Amino acid sequence: MKLNIAVLPGDGIGPEIVEQALKVTSAACKKFGHELSYKEALVGAVAIDAVGNPYPEETHALCMESGAVLFGAIGAPKYDNDPSAKIRPEQGLLAMRKRLGLYANIRPVTTFPSLVHQSPLRADLVEGADFICIRELTGGLYFGRPQGRSEDGTTAYDTCVYTTEEIERIVRLAYRFAMMRRKKLTVVDKANILSTSRLWRQVSQRIEKEFPEVTTDYMFVDNAAMQLIQNPKRFDVLVTENMFGDILTDEASVITGSLGMLPSASIGVHTSVFEPIHGSYPQAAGKNIANPLATILSAALMFEYAFNLHAEGKAIRDAVDASLAEKIVTEDIAEKGKAYKTSEVGEWIVKRIG
Ligand code: IPM
Ligand code: MG
Numbered sequence: 001m002k003l004n005i006a007v008l009p010g011d012g013i014g015p016e017i018v019e020q021a022l023k024v025t026s027a028a029c030k031k032f033g034h035e036l037s038y039k040e041a042l043v044g045a046v047a048i049d050a051v052g053n054p055y056p057e058e059t060h061a062l063c064m065e066s067g068a069v070l071f072g073a074i075g076a077p078k079y080d081n082d083p084s085a086k087i088r089p090e091q092g093l094l095a096m097r098k099r100l101g102l103y104a105n106i107r108p109v110t111t112f113p114s115l116v117h118q119s120p121l122r123a124d125l126v127e128g129a130d131f132i133c134i135r136e137l138t139g140g141l142y143f144g145r146p147q148g149r150s151e152d153g154t155t156a157y158d159t160c161v162y163t164t165e166e167i168e169r170i171v172r173l174a175y176r177f178a179m180m181r182r183k184k185l186t187v188v189d190k191a192n193i194l195s196t197s198r199l200w201r202q203v204s205q206r207i208e209k210e211f212p213e214v215t216t217d218y219m220f221v222d223n224a225a226m227q228l229i230q231n232p233k234r235f236d237v238l239v240t241e242n243m244f245g246d247i248l249t250d251e252a253s254v255i256t257g258s259l260g261m262l263p264s265a266s267i268g269v270h271t272s273v274f275e276p277i278h279g280s281y282p283q284a285a286g287k288n289i290a291n292p293l294a295t296i297l298s299a300a301l302m303f304e305y306a307f308n309l310h311a312e313g314k315a316i317r318d319a320v321d322a323s324l325a326e327k328i329v330t331e332d333i334a335e336k337g338k339a340y341k342t343s344e345v346g347e348w349i350v351k352r353i354g
Helices: 016-030 047-050 057-065 087-101 115-116 164-180 195-208 221-230 242-255 293-307 308-326 341-351
Strands: 004-010 036-039 068-073 104-109 130-136 182-191 215-220 238-241 263-267 274-275
Touching: 004 016, 004 057, 004 308, 016 036, 016 068, 016 293, 016 308, 016 341, 047 087, 047 115, 057 087, 068 293, 104 164, 104 242, 115 308, 130 164, 130 242, 164 238, 164 263, 182 195, 182 242, 195 215, 195 341, 215 221, 221 238, 221 242, 221 308, 238 242, 263 293, 274 293, 293 308, 308 341
Parallel strands: 004 036, 004 068, 068 274, 130 238, 182 215, 182 238
Antiparallel strands: 104 130, 104 263, 263 274
């Protein structure tokens, strides 16, 4: 098969981790007899610096014509520390999500036996935890209008908007994931307060009837935040709106022991995007110390979700498991004094795939 991908390294550690994921992608293609072609494009702060736009038209055109997008990270301290900046790197990510129609962000959370001791939670709570967060990605507070300030600047507002149609498509997708797994779905909302959440609940209760085999739980977001810590193993598939999903998935990610381990897939109308859930980690940029595994695991998801190539995805995942077992890992998860460089981890995994 011919794989055509767009590579968007972005900011901070983005370029170094994407380089490893690309090497691994290329190794998997070679092993399974696929032809890989890829083109790089600008996104984020580097794109603002180069062309004044965090998601340039050229980048969008490349994404549209590619079979998948491999994405690094976005964000830079000079913008984080300047709330008055008019053009911001994150706008690039939001524009990409909106224009590619990426309404579903899928974040699988699994624990790795060799990392359980790194979790801030007790081992008996996390061992065997295995769930998927499905976050709505193109609606809610992130995109609702009006958004802004009053003329005198002393009042600010954001608007949370959801349509029935937006809720239906993401909830159905979540049910389909639940059907392929342990058949449990938790719908997370704040229906005791928010009008949008009440629509979520109403629509979900209707769709629930289409999937009688799935057990559905409705849970308020504050309770879900607590249960994720108290009993992560109770979850199978969670589905929630954009902002709640953003918050809960960062929380969920540390359960596994490192934010550097979790991949994600964003899917929807046009080309799917595969990216680590962590950020651009500017303090580590250029030092060859960042953990490339979340991005490498995102490449595994790319084979599976974008190209329907499951043996390839599994080969990558097995090689990552082997690197963890052999402790060929970066400093965030290494024992003291035994850390490997970003590129060394990538090269080891490439060799392992063979
Ligand atoms: C994420 C990130 C982004 C988000 C930021 C970088 C805009 O935190 O993908 O979770 O809030 O969606
Ligand atoms: Mg986030």
